[in-house]
Ligand code: DX5
């Protein structure tokens with residue numbers, strides 16, 4: 001059974017507390033918090049004060065996905081704003097090993113994310129150090145995009161590496177997740193499904209979260 005991490009990016013920002021409380025009442029395992037800087041990705045989402053405000057009401061761990069350049073500058077601040085997991089992009093970190101150690105020193109779980117064009121093999125020397133690998137199944141920057149089919153192949157490769165070397169990281173997939181692709185993703189080895197628009201635009205988000213979880 002996969003854990004679900006609904007993306008708060010798709011919530012109603014004028015009713016954030018209501019939406020966080022809805023997630024508290026659901027079977028979601030995490031709240032996925034998308035931070036976009038308008039540089040690493042073309043969009044700006046929200047920053048530290050909003051993350052802190054979500055944390056004040058959240059009863060689920062915050063899974064913070066940093067889509068920002070030079071994320072090292074902000075690790076401590078996001079940890080203080082309530083991040084339980086801090087995921088940085090491989091493409092934004094020339095000193096990824098140092099960045100991952102820094103996240104551990106802050107007491108958070110370290111994650112690394114890959115854009116759709118980045119092969120999983122580039123992570124071979126860091127897989128033993130991370131708690132989470134996030135595979136982007138859309139080009140990061142916006143919610144509501146179409147799932148990229150090549151993702152299945154990447155997940156299968158990553159799962160093979162995990163089994164072959166006995167690594168313990170979790171595999172998370174992010175972008176365009178819905179009830180059609182979720183069962184295949186789980187079969188291929190995904191542990192955490194991020195879902196934004198599919199959850200928040202559904203008539204009954206709590207039921208949708210549970211349906212995804214059972215997929
Ligand atoms: C995309 C974000 C995703 C996004 C997912 O850049 O990282 O977390 O919110 O939204 P959906 O599920 O709508 O694709």
Ligand code: ZN
Nearest residue numbers: 034065174194
């Ligand atoms: Zn995300």
